Amino acid sequence: MTRIFSETEVVARVRGLTVTRLRAFVAADCVRPAEAEGRLAFAEADLARVQLLEDLVEDFDLDEDAAAMVVSLVDQIHGLRRALRRIGEAVADEHPEVRARITARITPR
Amino acid sequence: MSDDPYAALGVSKTATQEEIRKAYKKIAKTSHPDLNPGDAGAAARFKAAAAANDLLKDPDKRARFDRGEIDASGQERPERKFYREYAEGPEATYHTSRGFEDFGDFSDVFSDLFGQRARARPAGGPGGETLRMRGQDAHYTLSVDFLEAARGATRRITMPDASVLDVKIPEGLADGQTIRLRGKGGPGYGGGPAGDALVTVTVAPHDSFRREGDDILCELPITLDEAVLGGKVETPTIDGRVALTIPKGASTGRVLRLRGKGVRRGTARGDQLVTLRIVAPPTIDPGLETFFEEWRKTHAYDPRKGVLP
Numbered sequence: 502m503t504r505i506f507s508e509t510e511v512v513a514r515v516r517g518l519t520v521t522r523l524r525a526f527v528a529a530d531c532v533r534p535a536e537a538e539g540r541l542a543f544a545e546a547d548l549a550r551v552q553l554l555e556d557l558v559e560d561f562d563l564d565e566d567a568a569a570m571v572v573s574l575v576d577q578i579h580g581l582r583r584a585l586r587r588i589g590e591a592v593a594d595e596h597p598e599v600r601a602r603i604t605a606r607i608t609p610r
Numbered sequence: 611m612s613d614d615p616y617a618a619l620g621v622s623k624t625a626t627q628e629e630i631r632k633a634y635k636k637i638a639k640t641s642h643p644d645l646n647p648g649d650a651g652a653a654a655r656f657k658a659a660a661a662a663n664d665l666l667k668d669p670d671k672r673a674r675f676d677r678g679e680i681d682a683s684g685q686e687r688p689e690r691k692f693y694r695e696y697a698e699g700p701e702a703t704y705h706t707s708r709g710f711e712d713f714g715d716f717s718d719v720f721s722d723l724f725g726q727r728a729r730a731r732p733a734g735g736p737g738g739e740t741l742r743m744r745g746q747d748a749h750y751t752l753s754v755d756f757l758e759a760a761r762g763a764t765r766r767i768t769m770p771d772a773s774v775l776d777v778k779i780p781e782g783l784a785d786g787q788t789i790r791l792r793g794k795g796g797p798g799y800g801g802g803p804a805g806d807a808l809v810t811v812t813v814a815p816h817d818s819f820r821r822e823g824d825d826i827l828c829e830l831p832i833t834l835d836e837a838v839l840g841g842k843v844e845t846p847t848i849d850g851r852v853a854l855t856i857p858k859g860a861s862t863g864r865v866l867r868l869r870g871k872g873v874r875r876g877t878a879r880g881d882q883l884v885t886l887r888i889v890a891p892p893t894i895d896p897g898l899e900t901f902f903e904e905w906r907k908t909h910a911y912d913p914r915k916g917v918l919p
Contacts, residue, residue, distance in 0.1 A: 533704075545691065545696065546693070546696035546697075546704075548691075549691050549692055549693040549695065549696055550693045550696075550704065552690065552692075552693070553642075553644045553692070553693045556638065556642060556644075560635055560638040560639060560642070561638075561639060571645075575644060575645065575647075575693075575697075576697075576704050578647060579647065579694070579697040579704075582647060582648070593743070597744065597802070597803065600743070600744060601744050601803075604743075604744055604746075604747075604805075605747070608746065608747050
């Protein structure tokens, strides 16, 4: 059950956002909405992402390029956190001996 | 949601509009949940600050709140979802796990696990399980003197929590060696075993002994007559004094081996290597001088042969 938002709906929901800026974010590939019947269709995750970009512009006084750069770093952090979480889960499932060995190897000497 | 928008922003009731704006921006910057994905409290702080700011930035609403005509909750923003709630979920499409290439030899491990080749994790996998983890290892350093390390000893160290730990220094411990004390580190999590204490030992140098592997090296000063006539002299070892036989006609630099007087490691024990050094008498008496003058006439020898060009 995913809600889809139109361009107008996104602009209405994200305070401070203008259509021009939203289109700039899409053009810069920081937000990648789907297309349905020739119109942009934003998922909830897209909406939240636009809100984050807008916060960066408003609260941090970043320009659009800088905001896009920050969000791309955030993307990398999420990729790393996801990878780290999976490693953590895999290690947690291991035999205590294997875990001890991994811990010993990771702990700085 | 906080009942007191002033407290949410950390400003006083008499704060100026500019102070309120600054306080809000500061919280927005430091507590943005999407920029602090690991901070569970960030979303609450951020939302409270945003709601408080919405109320207080409008002088009219602020005055009405101050007079008690409206409460803080009426001004809350519509429920907002942060990007991080989607970022790691199954429908996440933006996160990237490119960029393991620089991990060198291990990049393959990571691309196998997380790259294009990795298969999707089956639904309902582990997660939400209590983490059971071994405690952290605690690291300590300890300085022991040369003979303690060579002969073995027990040293008592006091841990940061004031508990006392007896560390057994094994015979023949080398400088920089680490002693692992099982289960003496940090406590385990979720019923996991405790970590180990790792004690790195430095060995202080000794005035007369040096160590080379399992051998003990020392220099032994001898008199001119002992060098000429030979005989037994006392020499220090790591176990105390022993008599060492100097051969007749020994020179400075001659190395004598005392078998089994080195450092024990396991069942084997190294040797002690004694380097002789001839020390001239403090005063040269006329008798000695006369003797050597005569002796030189008939017994000249050249120890520098091959040394001088």
